[in-house]
Amino acid sequence: MxxxxxxxxxxxxxxxxxxxxxxxxxxxxxxxxxxxxxxxxxxxxxxxxxxxxxxxxxxxxxxxxxxxxxxxxxxxxxxxxxxxxxxxxxxxxxxxxxxxxxxxxxxxxxxxxxxxxxxxxxxxxxxxxxxxxxxxxxxxxxxxxxxxxxxxFDHPLLVEAFAAAIRAAVDSLPAERRDGARLVFTAHSIPVSADISAGPPADGGRLYSRQVAEAARLCAVATGFTDYDVVWQSRSGPPQIPWLDPDIVDHLEDLSGKGVDAVVVCPVGFVSDHLEVIWDLDNEAGEKAEELGMAFARAATPGTxxxxxxxxxxxxxxxxxxxxxxxxxxxxxxxxxxNGAACAIDCCTPPRRPAAAT
The missing domain is CATH 3.40.50.1400 (Rossmann fold)
Structure with a gap:
């Protein structure tokens, strides 16, 4: 070529x-x-x-x-x-x-x-x-x-790979809990201010979170789930700065309070198993699910x-x-x-933040 x-x-x-x-x-x-x-x-x-x-x-x-x-x-x-x-x-x-x-x-x-x-x-x-x-x-x-x-993010092959991983995760759950398992999608959280695009008003802003939500919807449709959740992980900023939420661990507690006893977590925001996927999901979220008595399965990322x-x-x-x-x-x-030139429509530049008061 x-x-x-x-x-x-x-x-x-x-x-x-x-x-x-x-x-x-x-x-x-x-x-x-x-x-x-x-x-x-x-x-x-x-x-x-x-x-x-x-x-x-x-x-x-x-x-x-x-x-x-x-x-x-x-x-x-x-x-x-x-x-x-x-x-x-x-x-x-x-x-x-x-x-x-x-x-x-x-x-x-x-x-x-x-x-x-x-x-x-x-x-x-x-x-x-x-x-x-x-x-x-x-x-x-x-x-x-x-x-x-x-x-x-919405390429058919990416959706197909995630869908296959979700089905495999569901199959790994105890048979008696599969039918009631809740599908939960996660992506890396970012500050709310960084999610507001400076691009065309017609796009409605919030480009990243809307794309994540759309990818989750497509993967849910491909696997036959009519109800699911989109949550976030890996926040790292100071507590006074709003980030996209809810966090996956907090969400598991909320689901448990509603009687959910099995979850399938799909890291739809990640191409490969970053350490954040392994730590935040396999370790922290997995341990929280075990503490709550929930069956827990994490879908593979699509890179493999x-x-x-x-x-x-x-x-x-x-x-x-x-x-x-x-x-x-x-x-x-x-x-x-x-050559590294920003997109002409400037869709990915966060809006300018006001100067801090002195």
């Missing part, structure tokens, strides 16, 4: 992700990268570090991304697509700046970028544009052209499903051939960006 990416040929694919530590000594430097410029107090970083150290200081995300890359390469080979796949991260090695430099050294002049986030909003979309722009600026004027592929690699290839083919996007939902989802 060698076709038009923005204005030239495509020489490679870059999988761009968040990053994670791979040994105990990496944990604090990684967390400092994640929170740089946000004023997070050291004691909060120390608390979060314990989550990583509980698992030996290793996040599963890099290994899972390498598995995704192998699956993409296998899918490329089966379709006769000749594109090398590179891997870069925002917050830990391989850093995207180093990867872009290596791509240039290998002769890559133009590449497509697949972000491991399906969403709009600042953290899910615009921050990846910033990563691309920063990496190109660090290399200089001869950096490869980089075109980030579109948001894919063969359909996920097929989704990546489909997005590439869609972009290269100028095909109409394959989408199941009705909530806005936006397209490609070039």
């Amino acid at each position: 060698a076709a038009d990416a923005a204005a030239g040929t495509v020489d490679a694919l870059l999988l761009l992700s968040f990053g994670g530590p791979e040994r105990p000594d990496d944990v604090m430097p990684f967390l400092e990268n994640v929170t740089r410029g946000r004023g997070v107090p050291p004691q909060r970083l120390a608390e979060v570090a314990q989550h990583y150290l509980h698992f030996g200081g290793v996040s599963p995300i890099n290994a899972l991304n390498l598995d995704i890359i192998k699956a993409i390469e296998s899918e490329f080979a089966s379709r006769g697509i000749d594109l090398p796949v590179y891997f870069g991260n925002r917050n830990w090695h391989p850093m995207v700046e180093d990867t872009v430099a290596r791509m240039a050294a290998d002769g890559v002049r133009s590449a497509l970028v697949f972000p491991t986030s399906a969403w709009g909003g600042y953290s899910g979309c615009l921050q990846y544009d910033e990563d691309i722009a920063r990496a190109r600026a660090a290399f200089g004027g001869n950096a490869p052209d980089l075109v980030k592929l579109r948001q894919y 499903d063969p359909r996920f690699a097929q989704l990546v290839v489909e997005l590439i083919d869609e972009h290269m051939a100028g095909k109409s996007p394959r989408r199941l939902g009705d909530i806005p989802g936006y397209g490609c960006t070039v």
Whole structure:
């Protein structure tokens, strides 16, 4: 495959992700990268570090991304697509700046970028544009052209992968509790102020939470659930700042109070098993469910499903051939960006906050 990416040929694919530590000594430097410029107090970083150290200081995300890359390469080979796949991260090695430099050294002049986030909003979309722009600026004027592929939260293959995982989770529950199990979707919470898009008024704002709700609806429909919940996890801000809620652990207590004795939790907001998925769901939520006497099953994330690699290839083919996007939902989802330029409609920039009183 060698076709038009923005204005030239495509020489490679870059999988761009968040990053994670791979040994105990990496944990604090990684967390400092994640929170740089946000004023997070050291004691909060120390608390979060314990989550990583509980698992030996290793996040599963890099290994899972390498598995995704192998699956993409296998899918490329089966379709006769000749594109090398590179891997870069925002917050830990391989850093995207180093990867872009290596791509240039290998002769890559133009590449497509697949972000491991399906969403709009600042953290899910615009921050990846910033990563691309920063990496190109660090290399200089001869950096490869980089075109980030579109948001894919409602792509049929993503929904199918989640639906298969939900069905498997239901089947893992005790047989006598399956029929009454409550389906609960989770995604990473963000400050309420960050969920208000500065994009077109016609979109109604709150792009991220609306996309999460739409993905949950599509997955519920695909699995035959007519009733379900959308809740949040992994909040990390000071208590006086409103974040999207309810939190998954609080919600389990509420469900238990209503007589629910079995839950299936689907981390619809995550492509892979970030440490936050393992800690917040498998540990904290799982322990709370056990304390409440609830049967608990957590659906797998879709990155290990063969359909996920097929989704990546489909997005590439869609972009290269100028095909109409394959989408199941009705909530806005936006397209490609070039060389880290923000989307022209500015859909993912949070509104400017008023200056603090002095």
